[in-house]
Amino acid sequence: MRPFNKYWAIFKIQLLNVMAYPSELLGRSFSIIIFMLVFASLWRTAYGIAGTDTLQGITLPGMLWYLMIAETIELSRPRVSTTISRQVKTGELAYVLNKPYNFLAYHFSTSFADSLFRMLTNALIGGIVVSLMFGSPPPAWGWPLAAIALIGAWALNFCMMALIGLAAFITEEISSFEWIFQKALFILGGMMIPLEFLPGWLRTVAERLPFAYAMYGPARLFIDPSLEGFYSLLAGQLVWLLVLGGALALAYNRGARYLAVNGG
Amino acid sequence: MPAIKVTDLKKVFKSKRKEAGMLGSLRSLTHPEYKTIEAVCGLSFEMEAGELLGFIGPNGAGKSTTIKILTGILFPTGGDASVLGYTPWRDRHKLAYQIGTVFGQRPQLWYHLPAIDTFTLFGKIYELDELVLKRRIGFLAETFEIGDLLEIPVRKLSLGQRMRCETAASLLHSPKLLLLDEPSIGLDVVAKQRIRDAIREMSKLENVGVLLTSHDAGDLEALCRRVIIINHGQIVYHDKVSNLKRKYLTSKLVEVRYAAEVNQDFQIYGMETLKVGRYGVKLRFDTKNTSVDLVMSRLSEKGSLVDITISDPPLEEVIARIYEEAA
Amino acid sequence: MLKRELTFLFALWRANLQGAMEFRVSFLLQIFGMVANNLLYFAFWPVFFSHFDDIHGWTLNDMLIVMAIVSFSWGIMTFLFGNFNFISEVIANGRLDYYLSLPRPVLTHLLASRSNVSGLGDIAFGVVAYLLSGQFQPEQILRLLFGVCISGTILLFFMTLVHSLTFWVGNATELGNLGVNALLTFSLYPITIFDNTARFFLIIFVPALLVGSVPAQFVKAFSWQGLVQLSLGALVLTALAITVFTRGLRRYESGSAIQVEV
Numbered sequence: 001m002r003p004f005n006k007y008w009a010i011f012k013i014q015l016l017n018v019m020a021y022p023s024e025l026l027g028r029s030f031s032i033i034i035f036m037l038v039f040a041s042l043w044r045t046a047y048g049i050a051g052t053d054t055l056q057g058i059t060l061p062g063m064l065w066y067l068m069i070a071e072t073i074e075l076s077r078p079r080v081s082t083t084i085s086r087q088v089k090t091g092e093l094a095y096v097l098n099k100p101y102n103f104l105a106y107h108f109s110t111s112f113a114d115s116l117f118r119m120l121t122n123a124l125i126g127g128i129v130v131s132l133m134f135g136s137p138p139p140a141w142g143w144p145l146a147a148i149a150l151i152g153a154w155a156l157n158f159c160m161m162a163l164i165g166l167a168a169f170i171t172e173e174i175s176s177f178e179w180i181f182q183k184a185l186f187i188l189g190g191m192m193i194p195l196e197f198l199p200g201w202l203r204t205v206a207e208r209l210p211f212a213y214a215m216y217g218p219a220r221l222f223i224d225p226s227l228e229g230f231y232s233l234l235a236g237q238l239v240w241l242l243v244l245g246g247a248l249a250l251a252y253n254r255g256a257r258y259l260a261v262n263g264g
Numbered sequence: 265m266p267a268i269k270v271t272d273l274k275k276v277f278k279s280k281r282k283e284a285g286m287l288g289s290l291r292s293l294t295h296p297e298y299k300t301i302e303a304v305c306g307l308s309f310e311m312e313a314g315e316l317l318g319f320i321g322p323n324g325a326g327k328s329t330t331i332k333i334l335t336g337i338l339f340p341t342g343g344d345a346s347v348l349g350y351t352p353w354r355d356r357h358k359l360a361y362q363i364g365t366v367f368g369q370r371p372q373l374w375y376h377l378p379a380i381d382t383f384t385l386f387g388k389i390y391e392l393d394e395l396v397l398k399r400r401i402g403f404l405a406e407t408f409e410i411g412d413l414l415e416i417p418v419r420k421l422s423l424g425q426r427m428r429c430e431t432a433a434s435l436l437h438s439p440k441l442l443l444l445d446e447p448s449i450g451l452d453v454v455a456k457q458r459i460r461d462a463i464r465e466m467s468k469l470e471n472v473g474v475l476l477t478s479h480d481a482g483d484l485e486a487l488c489r490r491v492i493i494i495n496h497g498q499i500v501y502h503d504k505v506s507n508l509k510r511k512y513l514t515s516k517l518v519e520v521r522y523a524a525e526v527n528q529d530f531q532i533y534g535m536e537t538l539k540v541g542r543y544g545v546k547l548r549f550d551t552k553n554t555s556v557d558l559v560m561s562r563l564s565e566k567g568s569l570v571d572i573t574i575s576d577p578p579l580e581e582v583i584a585r586i587y588e589e590a591a
Numbered sequence: 592m593l594k595r596e597l598t599f600l601f602a603l604w605r606a607n608l609q610g611a612m613e614f615r616v617s618f619l620l621q622i623f624g625m626v627a628n629n630l631l632y633f634a635f636w637p638v639f640f641s642h643f644d645d646i647h648g649w650t651l652n653d654m655l656i657v658m659a660i661v662s663f664s665w666g667i668m669t670f671l672f673g674n675f676n677f678i679s680e681v682i683a684n685g686r687l688d689y690y691l692s693l694p695r696p697v698l699t700h701l702l703a704s705r706s707n708v709s710g711l712g713d714i715a716f717g718v719v720a721y722l723l724s725g726q727f728q729p730e731q732i733l734r735l736l737f738g739v740c741i742s743g744t745i746l747l748f749f750m751t752l753v754h755s756l757t758f759w760v761g762n763a764t765e766l767g768n769l770g771v772n773a774l775l776t777f778s779l780y781p782i783t784i785f786d787n788t789a790r791f792f793l794i795i796f797v798p799a800l801l802v803g804s805v806p807a808q809f810v811k812a813f814s815w816q817g818l819v820q821l822s823l824g825a826l827v828l829t830a831l832a833i834t835v836f837t838r839g840l841r842r843y844e845s846g847s848a849i850q851v852e853v
Contacts, residue, residue, distance in 0.1 A: 009388030013374060013381055020376040020417070027765030034773045041784040045646055046639075055642070095370045098335045100360040101389055173617030175709075176624020183631030192635045197642060260339040260353065 006101055007109040014113035029121035032071055036129045039067045056196035061134040062223040063194070068126040069219035070191045073150065074182075076118035077157045078111035084165025085174045094259060104252055108158060115154060142225020149218035149230065152237035156214040159244035166248075169255045190216030210240040267348060267441055267473045268311040268334065274342035275304040275329050275497075303329040305497040306343070313440070314471035316464075318484030318491040318505065322583065326497040327477040331445050334475070335365055348440055361390060364434035364472075368446035371430060373418045379429040380414040383436060390437035397436065404432040407469075408462045424455025431459060435466060442466075444476040448483055460486045481513065481576050493583060501586050510552075512582045517575050518547045518559065523568040532562050543570075548577075599695060600703055604671060607706035618708055625712025626719075633658055633720070647783035652724055654781065656807040659720035660735070661778055664743035664802065666713025673705035675747050676771060678754035683762040687843060698751070698836055731810055738806030741821040745801050748825075748832035749774060755832065758839030770797070778803030798824055 018025060047053075047060045058066065084107065087093040096103055127137060164177045186192045189211035195203050206212055217233045278298040304326045311317045321327050332338040334347050336356030345352060350359045366372075373382045380401070387397035405411040408428045413421060421429065427447060434442065444463070448456045464487055467474050476487060484491050484505055491508055493501035501508065518535070521544045530540045532547065534554040539546040549559055556574070563569065611618055633654075640651040668675060681687055681701065690697045690704075726735065753770040757763040777799030785793060785800075793800045801824045809817035 006388050006391070009385050013377065013385045016381055017374060017376055024765055027769070030769050031772045034769070034776055038776050038780055041789065042646075042780060045784040046643060049643055049646065092370065094332065094337045095367060095372075097337050098356065098360055098363075098365055099389060100357055171616060171620065172614065173620045176620045176628070179624055179628040180631065183628055183634075187631055187634050187638070193638055197638055199638075199641070260337065 007105055010101070010106055010109040011113045014110040015116070018114060018117055025117055026121065028075075028118065029125050032068075032075060032122050032126040033129055035071050036064070036068060036126055036133075039071075040064060040130075040133055043067075056194065058194060058196065058223070061130075062138070064130050064134050065138055065223050066194055066219045068130045069123070069146070069150075069222045070189075070215055072119060072122040072126055073153055073157075073215055073218065074185065074191050075122050076115045076154075078115055078154065078161050080107050080111045080158060081161040081165035081174060081178055083107065083111075084162055085168035088166065088168040088255070088259075089172060093256075097256065097259075103256070104162065104248065107162065111158060112154070119150070119154075138223050139225060142222060145225055145227075145230045146218055146222040149221050149233055149237070152234060152241070153214045153218045156210055156237060156240055156244065159241065159248050160210065160214070162248050163244070163251060166251045166255055169258060185211050185215050188212065189214060190219070194220065210244060213237045213240050265313075265349065266310045267313045267315065268309075268346070268475065270310070270330075270334075270343070270345045271308050272343040273304055273307040273330070273333065273340050273345055274302075275326075275333060275338065276341045277301045277303055303497055304333070304340070307494070307497070307499060308343075309492055309499065309502065311473060311475060314467065314473050315490065316467055316474045316488045317476070318488035319475060319477040319494065320479060320481065320484055320491060321477075321494040322479055325495045327494060328445055329497075330494075331365075331443050331475070331477055335359070335363065335443060361437065362439055363441045363443060364437070364439035365443045366427075366431050366434045366445065366447050368427070368444075368449040371418075371426070373426065373429060373433060375419050376417055378415045378417055379410070379421075379433070382418075382433060383414070386433055386436050392437060400436055400438070404435055407465055408432045409458065422455075424451050424458065427451060427455070428459055428462065431463065435472070438470065439472065441473045441475070444474065446478060447476065448478060448480055456480075456482065457486070463487060481582065485509065485513070493586065495583055500583065512585055513576055514551045515548055515577055516551060516556075517577060518549065518563070519571075519573045519575075520545050520547075520563055520569060521571040522566070523570050526567070530566070532559075532566070534562075535559065596696065596699065600699065603700075603703050604706070607673075607703075611706060611708045621708045622712040622715065625709040626716045629658070629662060629713065629716040630719075646781050649781035649783045653807060653811070655720050655724035656726060656810055657779065657781075657803045659717045659724060660738050660742050660806050660810070661775070661803050662713045662717035662720060663739045664746055665775070666710040666715075666717060667739070668710070668743050668747050669707040669713070670710030671706070672702035672747055673707040673710065674702050675750045675754075676767065677705065678702075678751060679757040679762055679764040679767050682754075682757040682839075682843070683764070691840075691843075697840065698833065702747070702751070726810055730813070734810045734813065738810055738821070741825045742802045742806050744825045745798050745828055746774065748828045749798060752828070752832040752835055755836045755839045758842045773797045774799050774802060780804075782808070794820070794824070798828065801825075 043060060043063050047055065047063075053059055055063070087096070093103070096106070131137065160181060161178075164174055164181060167174050167177055187198075188206040188209055190206070195206050195212060195216050198206060207216075213233065213236050217236070221229050221233055278300050307326075307330060319327050319330070329338065333340050334345060334352055336352035336354075336359055339353045347359060348362050350362075352359055373379050374385075383401055384397070387394070392400070401414075405414060408431065410425070410428050410432060413425050413429060418426060418429070431444070431447060442463075447459060447463075451459070460483065463474060463476075466472055474487070476483060478484065488505050491501070491503065491505050492499055517538075523543075525542055526540065526545055528540055530537055530545050535547045535549040537545065537547050560572075563572070636651055636654045636658075640654075644650075674681065678701065687697070687701070690701050693700065721735070726732075750767065750771060754763055754767045756766060760766075774797055777793050777797060780803075782790065782800055782804035790800060794805075801821060805817055805820055808814070809821065
């Protein structure tokens with residue numbers, strides 16, 4: 001229980017830290033309004049032109065609720081790559097090594113606290129915007145399922161972002177990896193458009209990649225909740241978490257050893 | 265058992281040498297060339313439990329590297345070290361519960377939050393009992409005179425106040441050994457004095473060993489009984505502070521300003537004149553032969569004094585003298 | 592007078608570029624990274640248009656022209672005047688002191704003091720998008736150049752305007768982020784998805800259409816309406832932004848009031 005207490009305390013202090021500037025917190029959540037307005041205009045027109053109620057099995061309100069969840073995930077992803085790469089580059093990493101906590105678990109706790117607020121405010125504001133334009137959200141019994149899947153998605157994103165951050169051991173400049181990762185989420189993860197719209201072969205590939213489990217999965221589950229879908233999504237998330245978590249632990253250990261030999 | 269025992273410690277850094285141009289960058293990817301820097305070369309010393317040991321030397325002498333090895337942050341290239349019975353780089357985690365560290369240029373307090381929040385966090389990180397932590401904070405608040413600072417966001421504290429909070433934070437888990445890397449850097453005279461007093465007090469009360477690096481001779485005069493001077497990764501001097509003082513820190517620099525213009529062949533018996541300006545004079549004297557009292561009275565005989573500063577010669581000068589004697 | 596300022600600007604840009612080239616690997620990574628980034632971003636449109644032939648007359652080809660113009664103008668501005676997105680930060684941290692203490696126009700100097708290498712990647716991508724769009728007639732090229740100039744001017748001065756609010760409201764960094772998100776997002780979608788109210792809003796308040804769709808239409812076919820909209824928009828916004836910034840300078844509180852973060 002004690003180690004858990006430790007990271008719980010780290011999580012709490014970061015919550016306090018985030019709340020030190022409440023106006024900034026709120027200010028950040030307005031961007032989702034812009035995105036939802038654009039998506040609404042685009043898809044309203046597209047459904048109008050198609051003249052059908054559903055496209056690829058998704059209704060217009062369903063599409064907007066899907067995009068709202070996807071955008072929430074995108075906007076509240078952990079920004080841990082920037083922090084980690086800075087710590088690697090400035091040698092700050094060496095100084096956290098002599099505290100009795102695990103470096104990755106530490107970042108996991110702080111970035112979860114960071115994301116939690118964003119996730120809540122984005123989902124709330126985005127939800128209000130979509131409700132006003134397209135009516136009530138999908139059935140409430142699916143929300144807890146989606147919420148759990150959101151946490152899984154968040155953890156997957158954490159692993160990938162932390163891996164990008166650790167790339168700073170190899171190259172100073174990691175922002176291009178961040179951009180490309182983000183765009184992979186946009187297309188292969190289904191942030192801009194549900195995977196159903198991709199050409200068949202690409203869809204088959206994309207559905208098996210971690211990006212889809214970190215983005216498309218939870219958003220799709222939210223508009224079409226089912227227990228089966230939930231279990232298979234969770235299983236997929238778990239497999240990728242094991243793979244990516246393992247890769248992350250490996251990368252970190254190698255990096256820390258390199259640092260201990262070469263200095264900060 | 266000594267608190268710290270270091271034998272023939274070595275640390276060599278390798279850094280990739282990069283050639284100019286795109287081709288050069290490519291070549292350094294396939295055939296990397298390294299240049300080596302010997303940061304620490306064959307250091308050996310011991311420190312008893314509860315001792316106050318000063319570790320001084322100019323920037324880049326290898327002080328910080330040594331401290332980093334002793335906390336387990338860095339692996340040494342060669343040699344051996346034992347800290348509180350642990351080999352730091354092998355038992356870093358266990359050692360972390362037993363030592364406290366302050367890196368003057370690396371704040372550990374959360375910048376936007378009051379220090380008390382970081383203290384509570386550290387309580388959890390070091391797995392302290394809640395009641396114990398509370399009592400401990402009370403005690404440290406008194407010793408470091410930070411009781412009324414704890415609720416203020418750290419960003420609003422002065423550097424001196426912040427360093428006192430930093431040092432108190434590093435003592436929360438009652439470590440047996442405190443490693444301080446440049447704790448007084450950037451502080452004014454009063455702030456330096458307050459933090460030194462608190463550290464000395466803690467060492468006396470709890471028998472905490474203190475290893476302190478600094479490039480300020482004042483730190484070790486005020487705090488330490490023994491001193492190690494290193495330069496270029498090697499020990500150039502290792503003795504009691506009292507001996508060092510007697511041998512090297514005997515000369516003092518004096519700068520005076522008079523109300524009226526001074527004579528250009530300004531001379532005082534027992535003092536060496538270094539520079540004469542229009543109103544000001546710079547002199548040196550040796551405390552072995554001439555007392556400060558005497559200097560003061562002789563200076564004031566020469567005219568009405570406007571300003572006077574007495575200071576130690578800079579450490580670089582002392583080291584240069586130690587070198588000269590060794591050669 | 593103008594010549595002296597230009598000489599100064601060129602010297603600044605040269606220093607920026609040389610500074611960036613010092614780190615060759617990261618220099619190239621940023622450029623190629625940005626090209627890849629934009630390609631992936633644009634991939635949405637082929638996917639989208641594989642399900643619809645056109646959106647009220649707007650096709651994939653139109654999106655290529657939009658993308659070319661926005662990439663060019665964004666790339667040029669972030670490379671030459673890269674500080675436009677950081678004005679709030681500079682003002683709020685009191686770092687304007689530096690620019691105010693030098694005998695050069697404050698706004699120009701401030702804007703040109705940062706250069707984002709990734710902007711070169713945007714420019715490179717813009718070239719690719721333009722080549723794919725097939726608008727090669729000489730007068731189209733002229734209109735493209737004109738469109739890019741207008742688009743860049745509006746981008747630059749809209750952001751200057753938003754960030755200058757820092758002089759009145761404290762730190763407008765978040766407002767700036769919101770502004771840049773709005774401007775870019777709305778500019779990268781077909782104009783035909785917006786109704787008339789939305790179009791009015793997206794020209795007058797957040798001039799996103801003047802950054803993307805309107806110049807793109809103008810490249811395809813000349814129209815007096817397009818010419819007037821674009822020229823007028825750029826002129827008014829430039830005048831407004833410079834006035835507001837200059838007014839704001841009188842309220843500048845310097846670094847004394849603000850703690851600098853360590």
